[in-house]
Structures are given as C-alpha cells and as structure tokens.
Amino acid sequence: MDFKLNGKRALVLGASRGLGAASAILLAEEGASVVAASRSGALPQGLPEALGKRVTAVRLDLEDPASVETVKQTLRDNPVDILVNNCGGPKAGPAWGQSTATWQAAFMAMAAPVFDITDAALAGMTENGWGRIITIGSSGIEAPIPNLALSNGVRGAMAGWSKTLAGEVASRGVTVNMVLPGRIATDRVAELDAGKAEKTGQSVEAVREASRATIPAGRYGKPEEFAAVVAFLASEQASFVNGSMIRADGGMIRSI
Ligand SMILES: NC(=O)c1ccc[n+]([C@@H]2O[C@H](COP(=O)([O-])OP(=O)(O)OC[C@H]3O[C@@H](n4cnc5c(N)ncnc54)[C@H](OP(=O)(O)O)[C@@H]3O)[C@@H](O)[C@H]2O)c1
Numbered sequence: 535m536d537f538k539l540n541g542k543r544a545l546v547l548g549a550s551r552g553l554g555a556a557s558a559i560l561l562a563e564e565g566a567s568v569v570a571a572s573r574s575g576a577l578p579q580g581l582p583e584a585l586g587k588r589v590t591a592v593r594l595d596l597e598d599p600a601s602v603e604t605v606k607q608t609l610r611d612n613p614v615d616i617l618v619n620n621c622g623g624p625k626a627g628p629a630w631g632q633s634t635a636t637w638q639a640a641f642m643a644m645a646a647p648v649f650d651i652t653d654a655a656l657a658g659m660t661e662n663g664w665g666r667i668i669t670i671g672s673s674g675i676e677a678p679i680p681n682l683a684l685s686n687g688v689r690g691a692m693a694g695w696s697k698t699l700a701g702e703v704a705s706r707g708v709t710v711n712m713v714l715p716g717r718i719a720t721d722r723v724a725e726l727d728a729g730k731a732e733k734t735g736q737s738v739e740a741v742r743e744a745s746r747a748t749i750p751a752g753r754y755g756k757p758e759e760f761a762a763v764v765a766f767l768a769s770e771q772a773s774f775v776n777g778s779m780i781r782a783d784g785g786m787i788r789s790i
Pocket residue numbers: 547548549550551552553554555571572573574575576594595596597620621622623624670671672673715716717718719720721722723
C-alpha cells in the first residue's frame with residue numbers, strides 16, 4: 535500500500551535508537567523527509583545508506599528548555615506535516631513515597647516538552663489543513679505496570695492531553711493519536727531486562743522467558759512492527775483515525 539508520504543515532512547523525537555529510530559526510518563522509506571531529533575543528534579540507528587538523503591539529525595534534549603525552544607523556532611521556520619512524539623523512559627519506582635519534586639521532574643522531562651513542541655508544530659499543520667500528531671506511549675496507560683509509577687502516571691496525563699487535542703484540531707485536517715508499545719525489543723528493554731536479572735539474581739534469559747510468557751504472541755515485538763503502526767497513522771489512509779490509542783503489544787494487554 536502506498537501511504538502517500540512522498541513530499542511530506544516529519545519530525546521524530548527520540549529518534550537516534552529504538553522505537554523512534556525505527557519510526558523515522560520507515561517514514562523515510564515511505565517517502566517522507568525526516569528530521570530525527572535526540573540528545574546525541576545521531577542519525578537513527580540502522581538507517582540504510584540509501585535513505586541518508588531523506589533523513590537529517592538534530593540535537594534536542596527534552597529536559598533542556600533552551601533546546602526545546604530551538605526546535606520550536608525551527609518548526610516555525612520549517613513547518614512539518616507529521617510529528618512523532620517520543621521521549622526517554624523515567625526511572626522505575628513505586629507510587630507510594632514519590633516526592634513532588636520527582637513527579638514534577640518526570641512531567642517536565644516527558645509531557646511538558648511534548649505538549650510545547652506539538653503546539654509549535656500545530657501552527658503549520660492547521661495552516662496547511664493537514665497534519666498528523668502521533669505520540670508514543672506505553673501499555674502502562676491501559677494496564678499500569680507495577681513499580682513504574684512515574685511512567686504510568688505521566689503517560690496517563692499524556693493520554694488525556696492527546697485525546698483532548700484530537701477533539702480540538704480534527705476539523706482543521708489534523709489527526710492526533712497514540713501508539714502503545716507492549717514489549718518491543720529495543721536497547722532500553724534489553725537494559726531493563728539486564729537490570730531486573732541483576733536485581734533478582736536470575737539469568738537474563740530467565741527474565742526474558744518470564745516476560746515472553748505474558749505475551750500471547752510468545753515473543754517481544756520488533757521495532758519495525760511498531761513503526762508500521764506509526765507509519766499507518768501518518769498516512770493519508772488514516773485520515774479518519776483520530777483520538778485513538780492503538781496497541782502494538784502482541785496481545786499483552788488483557789483488557790478489551
Ligand atoms: N520498547 C518498549 O517495549 C517500550 C514499552 C513501553 C514504553 N516504551 C517507551 O517508549 C519510549 C521509547 O522506547 P525505546 O525502547 O525506543 O527507548 P530507547 O531505546 O531508550 O530510545 C529512547 C530514544 O529517546 C532519546 N532520548 C532519551 N532521552 C531524551 C531526551 N531527554 N531528549 C531527547 N531525546 C531523548 C534517545 O536518544 P539519545 O540518548 O540520543 O537522546 C533514544 O533515541 C520510551 O519512553 C519508553 O519508555 C517503550
């Protein structure tokens with residue numbers, strides 16, 4: 535299927551590796567010109583050489599207001615059609631006993647800059663009457679993950695924001711959706727599994743086996759399987775999908 539992304543311009547946040555990188559690469563494969571933003575300013579890991587001309591990398595630290603401001607200014611000068619919001623994951627920990635400062639820091643690292651950058655991107659999208667805002671969330675929004683209170687809480691706020699925004703801009707040709715990863719095999723997930731193995735004294739393979747057992751598909755997802763959902767939501771064909779949260783989890787979330 536031709537997603538009709540030729541000539542579209544995309545900004546992907548957190549795009550040097552993992553889910554962001556896979557999304558940036560697939561959007562470029564589908565014909566979009568992609569700006570890949572991350573703290574390192576590195577090109578998406580695994581970017582095929584043939585796509586090099588379609589992807590540029592910029593530095594962006596979502597935790598640094600000056601860096602966010604620079605990206606907002608760039609968006610004013612160079613509007614995009616597609617924005618993929620992504621961020622680093624916060625530290626693990628329980629809900630009980632988190633300080634207000636910790637909650638504030640997590641919100642300021644994940645939600646606030648995404649809201650801010652989206653507002654800047656919306657100016658051009660609403661003017662052109664076409665736009666796609668796609669925010670990467672987590673299965674923890676629908677089924678809160680034990681000991682990931684900061685992620686569950688802040689991403690829950692992002693889900694409320696995304697749905698509200700979807701109702702505000704749809705009549706201007708802009709769709710706003712989220713994609714919820716379950717367990718996708720990225721560097722971050724490998725690091726989390728290794729950390730859990732160290733903490734519990736299990737082997738990494740035992741940790742992975744226990745994790746796989748919770749997924750009806752019996753395996754972790756591949757970043758490109760996740761990116762396929764992002765690319766669909768960015769497509770012309772997804773024009774009537776708005777305010778949705780689409781799971782890419784192999785059936786891991788058990789609720790309807
Ligand atoms: N993979 C999964 O199965 C899964 C499941 C649920 C939720 N998630 C969430 O989905 C998001 C992406 O996951 P992932 O597995 O792809 O993670 P990842 O492999 O750690 O990649 C995170 C990306 O974000 C960038 N980044 C991190 N902090 C940043 C910051 N302050 N400013 C700008 N860019 C930043 C990183 O690049 P630099 O280091 O170069 O900045 C990297 O490109 C995370 O929030 C994660 O918690 C993932």
